[in-house]
Amino acid sequence: AKEEVTEIIEFLRNPKKFERLGGRIPRGVLLVGAPGCGKTLLAKAIAGEADVPVFVISGSDFVEMFAGVGASRVRNLFQQARQSAPCIIFVDEIDAIGRRRGEASHGGGAQDEREQTLNAILVEMDGLGTSDQVIVVGATNRMDVLDPALTRPGRFDRQIEVPLPDLKGREQILNIYAKRVKLAPGVELHRIARGTPMFSGADLEALVNEAAISATMHGKDQVELADLEEARDKVRWGRARKSRVVGEKEKRITAYHEAGHALMQVVEENADPLHKVSIIPRGMAGGATFSLPEQDRYFYTKRYCEAQLCVLLAGRLAEELFCGDISSGAAADIGMATDIAKRMVIDWGMSDRLGMINFGGDSG
Numbered sequence: 001a002k003e004e005v006t007e008i009i010e011f012l013r014n015p016k017k018f019e020r021l022g023g024r025i026p027r028g029v030l031l032v033g034a035p036g037c038g039k040t041l042l043a044k045a046i047a048g049e050a051d052v053p054v055f056v057i058s059g060s061d062f063v064e065m066f067a068g069v070g071a072s073r074v075r076n077l078f079q080q081a082r083q084s085a086p087c088i089i090f091v092d093e094i095d096a097i098g099r100r101r102g103e104a105s106h107g108g109g110a111q112d113e114r115e116q117t118l119n120a121i122l123v124e125m126d127g128l129g130t131s132d133q134v135i136v137v138g139a140t141n142r143m144d145v146l147d148p149a150l151t152r153p154g155r156f157d158r159q160i161e162v163p164l165p166d167l168k169g170r171e172q173i174l175n176i177y178a179k180r181v182k183l184a185p186g187v188e189l190h191r192i193a194r195g196t197p198m199f200s201g202a203d204l205e206a207l208v209n210e211a212a213i214s215a216t217m218h219g220k221d222q223v224e225l226a227d228l229e230e231a232r233d234k235v236r237w238g239r240a241r242k243s244r245v246v247g248e249k250e251k252r253i254t255a256y257h258e259a260g261h262a263l264m265q266v267v268e269e270n271a272d273p274l275h276k277v278s279i280i281p282r283g284m285a286g287g288a289t290f291s292l293p294e295q296d297r298y299f300y301t302k303r304y305c306e307a308q309l310c311v312l313l314a315g316r317l318a319e320e321l322f323c324g325d326i327s328s329g330a331a332a333d334i335g336m337a338t339d340i341a342k343r344m345v346i347d348w349g350m351s352d353r354l355g356m357i358n359f360g361g362d363s364g
Contacts, residue, residue: 004160005029005046008135012050012086015133026157027125028136030094032143033162036202039139042162043090046137053087055080058096071120078124078134086133094138097121098146118147125155164200166296167193173201177208184222192228195275195292199235207231233282233290241281253323254279254287257330260318261289261311270307286329289315302350305340312337 011018011025018025031039047054055077081089101115125136138156140146150156165173171193178189196204208223210231215223233240246254258277265274272291279287289311297304316330349356 001031001042001160001162004158005042009046009050012046012052012088012133012135015086026135027154028138028156028158030143030151030156030159031137031139031162032159033141034164034200035141036200037162037164038201039162040090040092041201043088043137043139047088047090050086050088053084054090055084055087056090056092058092071116074117074120074124081134087135089134089136091136091138093140094150095140095142095145098138098140098150100145100147101149118150122149122155164198165204167197170196170199170204173204174208177205181208181212182222184224187223187225187228189228191225191292192232194294195229195232195290197293197296203235207235210234229276233288237282237285237288239282240278246281246286250286251279253319253325253327254329256318256322257315257327258287258289260314260316261333263318264311264314265289265291268307268310270301270303271311285332300348302344305344305350308340309337312340 008025008029015025031042033039043056044054057077077089081087097114097117098121099114099118101118136156143159151159171190174189174193178187192207196207199207207228208231211223211227214230214234215227218227220227230240258279262274262277265271272293275290275292277287277289282288312333313330315333316326319326319330344350345354346359349358
């Protein structure tokens with residue numbers, strides 16, 4: 001994403017460089033990604049690096065009770081931008097006004113007003129000449145609902161995916177937010193980055209903040225690794241419910257259940273390394289076994305999937321072997337194991353009997 005926007009920064013700094021060969025810079029750039037990935041931050045960074053003004057407005061700001069106000073705001077916004085060129089117009093949550101026209105909606109008036117606003121944006125973007133030096137940057141996490149006229153070449157010509165950060169990215173983001181708190185010496189942020197796959201930048205900021213609050217509540221002078229670990233678990237699974245009274249029998253079943261997961265995690269060479277085990281209730285779970293992936297996974301091998309199945313089902317098996325009974329505590333494990341097994345057979349062609357055929361289809 002950073003490499004993609006470098007061209008835009010270069011154009012805003014030095015437009016004549018592109019005009020020399022007759023090239024036209026994109027009029028509109030659409031940042032697409034999950035919530036909290038830093039789309040707004042990236043738009044502000046483009047303006048900061050290029051040292052140009054940025055007009056920030058949300059899609060919902062155009063939607064008003066009075067008819068025609070949204071379209072009039074769009075015209076005013078583009079007029080101001082032309083006067084301040086070179087500059088960037090940043091429209092956050094553009095799907096609030098950029099939905100496909102003609103879709104059924106509750107209340108015709110609001111729908112007409114939204115479509116009128118969208119039409120005004122389309123007309124204004126068409127009216128931007130090569131000499132205007134105004135770039136419209138939109139952000140959305142709902143690319144599927146946008147009107148095709150908005151995403152055609154000449155308007156939002158370029159879609160840039162802003163993905164969830166990888167392992168290296170998470171570590172760099174944690175380093176940025178860790179500077180705002182008093183971190184104890186020797187805290188390995190790489191370890192926290194490994195334990196936070198699928199966390200967005202916003203999640204990581206919340207994690208560091210929760211760790212600082214936790215350290216303050218315990219009367220510490222610095223934020224320690226234990227505080228960051230606790231904050232990670234709290235952000236993902238909820239606060240530990242230490243006050244909940246658990247009977248001896250339930251405690252024993254939970255202990256053997258989690259020990260089953262932990263043992264299989266250690267002996268199964270294709271599974272992720274074991275990190276820690278807890279029998280303190282947290283969120284909906286009675287206990288938890290945490291792994292610590294050594295790297296992010298972008299695809300799954302058959303051996304890894306089979307190892308995951310072994311780890312997930314080992315908890316129920318341990319209950320049966322050592323407690324002489326089974327409980328409903330394995331419901332989530334069974335659900336996850338079923339989902340993995342189903343996808344192995346239906347989507348990924350990993351069944352020896354059925355072979356490399358996709359049985360999923362679009363209907364699910």
